[in-house]
Amino acid sequence: MTSELSILAADAQVASRDMVNLSTAKKNKILLAMADALDAARPALLRANALDIDAAKTASLSPALIDRLTLNDSRITAMINGIRFVASLPDPIGKRLSKRIPANGLTIEKRRVPIGVIAIIYEARPNVTADAAVLCIKTSNAVILRGGKEALHSNRAIADAMTAGGVAAGLPRHALQLIQTTDRAAVGELVKMDDRIDLVIPRGGESLIRAVVEQSRVPVLKHYKGVCHIFVNKDADLDRAIPLIENAKCQRPATCNALETLLVHKDVAATFLPKLRDLAARRHIQIRADKPSRAIIPEFDAATEDDWSAEYQDLILAVRVVPNLNKAVEHINRYGSRHSDAILTASASDAKKFLQRVDSAAVYVNASTRFTDGGEFGMGAEMGISTDKFHARGPVGLEELTSYKYLIRGDYASRA
């Protein structure tokens, strides 16, 4: 298997070097051809997906997982529209980031270039095959896809259609490759090929990501989890806080930017927690609270230490009373996941302290954590949300899938 994967990675590297010669217009033409090819392949996609669904039912996978696996006409349309949208976005490649003419007389330009070869390792949703591939291709990267075995037929059908459409429009032959083997060892081998692969992006549960990080010699861009906080400061507008918290917790509880832990300043706990109880009752939110909270609202369930770092992705909310802003910041930096955290406050100086001290990708003042999203941030599409602090932090859009290089011109210049 190593030699097959090694050839595949070498082919990807060759393709990535051809990708740098494609103009923006050519890339967009390729993307639109891929969208058209998917549109034309709808019957084949549905047939392939039916094989995966049958196997999933035979294997008694959960209804939730089967739902994630399922393709239907509207989901295929969403994939196609996603590709057309990416084609319409500005191309970051070639953009000049700086130009310097130092005393040595050289002209030094810094420009965005592709990263090279990106491997994407993901789980059940077959739409990732299209979504992730087109972001890589738009940024002139070659992409190696490794999806979950449950979706293999669907992924293959999607990748085949996109490749055929893309190559006919000028995509280098190995710019998009799907790993066909379902052998789990393939991932471990792939992520050791640091001479051929420039970046690995695992998309899935925490255990998948940890396994990739432990084995990889290639840099990994990752999103562990979203344990997001809101801190209700002593001067927060408590009535306006309630609908904001409702939005953060309930709008889409399964997303990574949903609220998981609410911190409440002790001075307003007695006024605020009854309002929270009413919201919890109305929206069926289970509250897991610390002792001081339960002294005020005894019907709240008791929180344990594990609750402070839990990513529930469900209608459950951890609640803790804190004595001051510093303790709120400390709690967030200790238990949080560096994703998205908010303060509700009327104080400009407390807002500034919170923004400075909370070590997270997105830090909010008087806004719901739900806004952390490439679309909401005006980045167009996104590959995911990075909880790393290296290279890309927060939403990973097209710019975050690029590197840069220095282009330097002289007149037969030697260093003094």
Added chain:
Amino acid sequence: MTSELSILAADAQVASRDMVNLSTAKKNKILLAMADALDAARPALLRANALDIDAAKTASLSPALIDRLTLNDSRITAMINGIRFVASLPDPIGKRLSKRIPANGLTIEKRRVPIGVIAIIYEARPNVTADAAVLCIKTSNAVILRGGKEALHSNRAIADAMTAGGVAAGLPRHALQLIQTTDRAAVGELVKMDDRIDLVIPRGGESLIRAVVEQSRVPVLKHYKGVCHIFVNKDADLDRAIPLIENAKCQRPATCNALETLLVHKDVAATFLPKLRDLAARRHIQIRADKPSRAIIPEFDAATEDDWSAEYQDLILAVRVVPNLNKAVEHINRYGSRHSDAILTASASDAKKFLQRVDSAAVYVNASTRFTDGGEFGMGAEMGISTDKFHARGPVGLEELTSYKYLIRGDYASRA
């Protein structure tokens, strides 16, 4: 040992969170206090260094290694001046990278922040202790230093003086820590602490770097080697090419940006190679050439396949005749190290192709590869040269030691 290292890393993380509260003025005051403390500690530094030198002589280390280990008054002065220079540089932390007000009504700022905790693993030169630490502190990062065991007394004396001076001026207590154990296993343990350490920078030989990459769960910023090329195109000014090549090969042959392989267009090989032979004779450069070159200049030594990827760091030059620009680019992308490569040409279109297609950090037209350097690029100081394509590429200055975060303000905003 794990528990000691684990405490040290936890202390560094706490210190890194205090570092974000330091103003630029405060950080510069700390840096100047560190420089003054080193100045006052000269006798202690020389005494400690004498212990290392004695041990090195007893262990029969090479004269070159002993020279690298040696501190004297002028080297200490260079360290001190280096710190004062870093204090004088602009502070990248807090700089606004962008500001967006999307349709959702939020104000989204993106600002530079520290990376957090940076571990630096390095070999013999004790000056790295000061040079690397101050770049981290200027950028509000906490730093963990792990030097070579040969320099332990010197490194300890430098770190002790800097810490004492820095802490008296307001540096958080564990912002600068030197690992005292010489146990080799410490590195392996340290680079697995991805919950506490945000970045590892190994500085040393390729085997040290590979060992770190294989073991690390923390992102690694690295410089493998510098196999730099110059391609003499068919329309190059051959007379002006010679002093440029002399500069690239001979000015400081042991540096990573020195020329290692010269590629010559076949159309000018017969005219150019005799000029190269004269240069080689004058500067005592050993030439290792391919067959077509030796057909023209039989006295050149024969190159083997290994020569194409060799980093000689010495007065040796590999020479190959290539049929065209594309083959030159292919050779560089195959055998090079993505560091610094140049074309000598009068053709704007060939220059453009070379700049676009060569996948290296610094790509030159009509200039010596020796210019790849933070100082020459106008970046002030540098930590090294990255041959990665992720996060930082080329010279690693202050900006490259930073991350960013999004600071978002709303008016009790919920996502639609």
